[in-house]
Amino acid sequence: MRQASPRNLETRISINPSTSRDSSPWHAWTRFWFSLGDPSTLGFMRICAGLMVLYVHLNYTGTLYAFFGKDAWYNLQMANEYRHNQPWWETPLEGWGQGHADEEDNDKKRELRQDEIEYRERWLGDPRYTLAKGTPTTSIWFHVTDPNWMMAVHIGVLITMALFTIGFCTRITAVLTWLAALSYIQRSWAILFGMDTMMNILLIYLMIGPSGAAFSVDSWLKRRRLAKEGHGLPPGIHPVPAPSVLANFATRLLQVHFCIIYLASATSKLQGSSWWSGTAIWGVAANWEFNPMDVSLYLQFVTFLAKHRLLWEIAMTSGVLFTLFVELGFPFLVWNRRIRPYMIMGSVMLHIGIGTIMGLATFSLMMLIMVMSFIPGSVTRWAVYGAWDWLRGLTPAQIEAEPAVASSGVLTLQKH
Amino acid sequence: MVQNGTTSPATGSWLNPNPWLVLFSSLVLAVIALAVRYIAGEDVVPLRAFLIFGSMLAAIGAVSLRLQSASWDFDERTYSSALVVGAALIGIVNYLAMAPPESDSLRWDSLRLAVRVFVVVGFAGSALILLPRVFQRIVISLLLIFHFAGILSAVTSVAPPNSTAPWISIQMWTRIFRPYLYFTYLTNAYHFYSPDPGPATLLWFYVKFEDGTGEWYRLAEKKDFSTRQEYQRMLAITESTNQVSSQMPPDNVWDAKVLARKNAGNFNKEQIPISRDYALNTQYREPNIQSRDLTASYAQYVANHYHSQKDPDLKVTTVKVYRVIHIIVNGDSLAEGIEPWDPTLYLPYYHGEFDREGNMVDPRSPFLYWLIHTEAKPKPETPARYAGKRPPSKYLDYIDYWQKHAETTGPDPVKD
Numbered sequence: 001m002r003q004a005s006p007r008n009l010e011t012r013i014s015i016n017p018s019t020s021r022d023s024s025p026w027h028a029w030t031r032f033w034f035s036l037g038d039p040s041t042l043g044f045m046r047i048c049a050g051l052m053v054l055y056v057h058l059n060y061t062g063t064l065y066a067f068f069g070k071d072a073w074y075n076l077q078m079a080n081e082y083r084h085n086q087p088w089w090e091t092p093l094e095g096w097g098q099g100h101a102d103e104e105d106n107d108k109k110r111e112l113r114q115d116e117i118e119y120r121e122r123w124l125g126d127p128r129y130t131l132a133k134g135t136p137t138t139s140i141w142f143h144v145t146d147p148n149w150m151m152a153v154h155i156g157v158l159i160t161m162a163l164f165t166i167g168f169c170t171r172i173t174a175v176l177t178w179l180a181a182l183s184y185i186q187r188s189w190a191i192l193f194g195m196d197t198m199m200n201i202l203l204i205y206l207m208i209g210p211s212g213a214a215f216s217v218d219s220w221l222k223r224r225r226l227a228k229e230g231h232g233l234p235p236g237i238h239p240v241p242a243p244s245v246l247a248n249f250a251t252r253l254l255q256v257h258f259c260i261i262y263l264a265s266a267t268s269k270l271q272g273s274s275w276w277s278g279t280a281i282w283g284v285a286a287n288w289e290f291n292p293m294d295v296s297l298y299l300q301f302v303t304f305l306a307k308h309r310l311l312w313e314i315a316m317t318s319g320v321l322f323t324l325f326v327e328l329g330f331p332f333l334v335w336n337r338r339i340r341p342y343m344i345m346g347s348v349m350l351h352i353g354i355g356t357i358m359g360l361a362t363f364s365l366m367m368l369i370m371v372m373s374f375i376p377g378s379v380t381r382w383a384v385y386g387a388w389d390w391l392r393g394l395t396p397a398q399i400e401a402e403p404a405v406a407s408s409g410v411l412t413l414q415k416h
Numbered sequence: 417m418v419q420n421g422t423t424s425p426a427t428g429s430w431l432n433p434n435p436w437l438v439l440f441s442s443l444v445l446a447v448i449a450l451a452v453r454y455i456a457g458e459d460v461v462p463l464r465a466f467l468i469f470g471s472m473l474a475a476i477g478a479v480s481l482r483l484q485s486a487s488w489d490f491d492e493r494t495y496s497s498a499l500v501v502g503a504a505l506i507g508i509v510n511y512l513a514m515a516p517p518e519s520d521s522l523r524w525d526s527l528r529l530a531v532r533v534f535v536v537v538g539f540a541g542s543a544l545i546l547l548p549r550v551f552q553r554i555v556i557s558l559l560l561i562f563h564f565a566g567i568l569s570a571v572t573s574v575a576p577p578n579s580t581a582p583w584i585s586i587q588m589w590t591r592i593f594r595p596y597l598y599f600t601y602l603t604n605a606y607h608f609y610s611p612d613p614g615p616a617t618l619l620w621f622y623v624k625f626e627d628g629t630g631e632w633y634r635l636a637e638k639k640d641f642s643t644r645q646e647y648q649r650m651l652a653i654t655e656s657t658n659q660v661s662s663q664m665p666p667d668n669v670w671d672a673k674v675l676a677r678k679n680a681g682n683f684n685k686e687q688i689p690i691s692r693d694y695a696l697n698t699q700y701r702e703p704n705i706q707s708r709d710l711t712a713s714y715a716q717y718v719a720n721h722y723h724s725q726k727d728p729d730l731k732v733t734t735v736k737v738y739r740v741i742h743i744i745v746n747g748d749s750l751a752e753g754i755e756p757w758d759p760t761l762y763l764p765y766y767h768g769e770f771d772r773e774g775n776m777v778d779p780r781s782p783f784l785y786w787l788i789h790t791e792a793k794p795k796p797e798t799p800a801r802y803a804g805k806r807p808p809s810k811y812l813d814y815i816d817y818w819q820k821h822a823e824t825t826g827p828d829p830v831k832d
Contacts, residue, residue: 283613
């Protein structure tokens with residue numbers, strides 16, 4: 001029986017083959033964003049992201065009141081004051097001064113009212129030059145402060161996130177999961193770090209895409225319903241989720257955003273002298289609060305490096321070059337199919353390094369989940385079903401079921 | 417099945433209820449919530465909250481069910497659009513049901529914002545559904561450009577070292593994208609470890625009790641936390657106070673500050689000299705307004721939640737806060753035996769003394785925002801080979817001036 005592998009299972013989907021060779025910018029754009037896509041990778045990412053999100057929010061259970069309560073580290077009164085009154089100062093559209101009164105703008109030359117005088121003393125700036133006040137943020141924790149209700153809401157959130165992870169009513173639980181995560185984020189920004197940023201990005205795009213179309217309770221229940229209606233799969237055949245435009249769209253969003261993150265990170269690093277001198281990695285490798293220097297083996301290792309200048313310089317410079325190459329090169333090279341696996345491997349290595357040396361395990365895992373968006377759905381299915389069959393002691397699936405072809409006949413499915 | 421409008425047995429969810437029935441139930445819940453609001457007023461807020469939440473959930477569910485099973489035919493799209501409009505209108509009913517009493521316009525304000533966003537997205541989405549495919553793609557493409565332009569404005573509106581951010585980025589960020597990015601928490605600039613990896617920031621609290629004694633509470637130390645995640649959160653809290661103003665005081669003010677600092681150090685009960693190891697202008701770091709507010713909030717939290725190790729019933733009177741920069745040990749220093757946790761690598765800057773309400777009790781302290789350092793002196797038994805240079809940590813005695821400062825300065829110095 002033919003063993004499944006990524007190569008012989010890879011399918012190509014072409015839309016209107018007669019026009020696929022059209023190279024106009026608009027068609028290139030629509031091919032990039034609006035082609036059909038395999039939701040399998042999104043489904044697997046949903047599980048990984050869901051587990052991470054669940055872990056992050058489970059961790060909040062013991063510190064719920066300390067971080068989000070009325071008298072939290074960042075107390076509610078201050079949080080409300082900032083989200084209602086924090087000034088956003090105007091940079092004039094005309095002229096070269098900052099905050100200089102426009103001769104035509106009599107409003108900026110008038111006397112301050114009493115409340116404006118108080119505002120100026122509080123925020124150390126002229127309220128006549130505020131473009132806006134406050135931030136448009138939303139959080140259940142601005143309003144629910146009773147400890148019992150907070151815990152009840154928190155448990156409800158955890159249940160929702162668990163349902164999202166297993167892919168139950170995914171279209172709804174994805175929205176609720178993102179809104180819930182946003183609530184925690186917006187209430188207490190002081191406790192946030194890079195991991196929260198990536199978690200939010202992942203949840204937004206998984207909410208947009210059909211992340212429940214594969215490896216989910218939803219898809220399993222749908223197959224059961226189809227089986228009852230006589231459209232079931234033969235035994236031993238793994239299902240292939242129907243491709244969709246939304247799946248491709250969400251995947252592209254993740255890919256492009258990931259590339260922006262790398263490019264922004266790399267170009268901002270190039271402003272720093274230590275990245276040019278090749279010593280920046282020491283700033284992370286020897287940072288006591290982040291790295292495992294309390295582990296004696298690690299301390300011995302960095303001390304050994306420090307006592308051998310040549311080795312130290314090679315290690316530091318290599319780390320800097322590798323980091324810059326991956327972050328600068330990834331956004332451009334990952335689109336080439338031959339180079340893509342290597343860039344993905346490079347990204348994986350980079351984040352494993354960040355996770356171990358910097359102790360930022362959850363941040364690294366979130367980035368690894370995001371980089372999965374570059375893995376084709378067929379590869380994800382091969383890996384997941386292969387592992388599933390191996391765990392069950394079965395031989396790998398020989399043939400994957402073909403997705404139902406559109407009755408319009410416009411789409412063709414070619415198996416290679 | 418391909419989700420481009422053709423029907424097949426494989427379309428839709430595993431759930432099969434009529435979306436219109438679900439929408440109707442959403443409307444019923446919303447109307448009941450509205451009735452409860454105007455009949456019972458503010459007496460049954462939890463009931464109203466459940467009704468509104470249930471209504472919004474049902475509305476999202478109805479839209480999800482409909483869009484998963486609808487085809488591309490214009491009639492089908494019309495029905496879908498009508499249903500989405502219905503969901504948006506129900507959102508308006510829920511918004512009215514959340515209306516606060518006139519005496520408290522801030523009640524549930526952030527959640528009303530979320531519902532407003534839901535309504536706007538609903539109406540916009542309903543129009544999008546009706547558009548022909550090409551126009552749909554044009555509109556979505558414009559939204560894509562808006563989305564990524566906003567993200568890029570956040571990336572580029574951070575000022576590079578010794579320069580200003582691009583004027584256009586600042587204008588776009590402040591005037592156009594700020595509300596969208598803040599609502600969705602996409603404000604990050606992704607400038608990780610740039611321009612250079614920096615040292616960690618810690619917070620040391622000196623907690624003074626009603627019996628005149630004091631204890632140190634150091635934030636954050638790895639050993640105090642059961643999970644890495646929680647430790648990382650606390651590091652984010654300490655880091656949030658590390659926002660210092662880049663502008664030094666005017667010359668005449670600066671000279672007066674230096675003189676006051678010197679005199680205070682010389683004439684204090686315990687001498688607290690200015691450090692000779694750092695340039696004078698690096699020993700004074702005035703935090704920006706946000707950093708000061710956060711410090712006050714954290715001090716208030718510690719004052720109200722920290723318990724004495726000796727007698728948990730002792731009441732806290734005030735808390736002194738020190739923002740501590742933990743300098744990363746150089747490679748050559750590590751090679752010469754300077755330990756990463758050497759006390760001289762910790763640079764505590766005094767951030768004030770606060771009462772239980774978070775009010776600063778010594779705003780005129782001459783030590784405020786100054787470095788209160790640790791001095792190292794070689795022990796008598798230091799080998800001669802280290803003459804003229806810094807010996808390893810094990811040959812040093814340390815004088816912690818910040819300890820002396822904590823115990824002997826302020827409105828109510830600790831009793832001996």
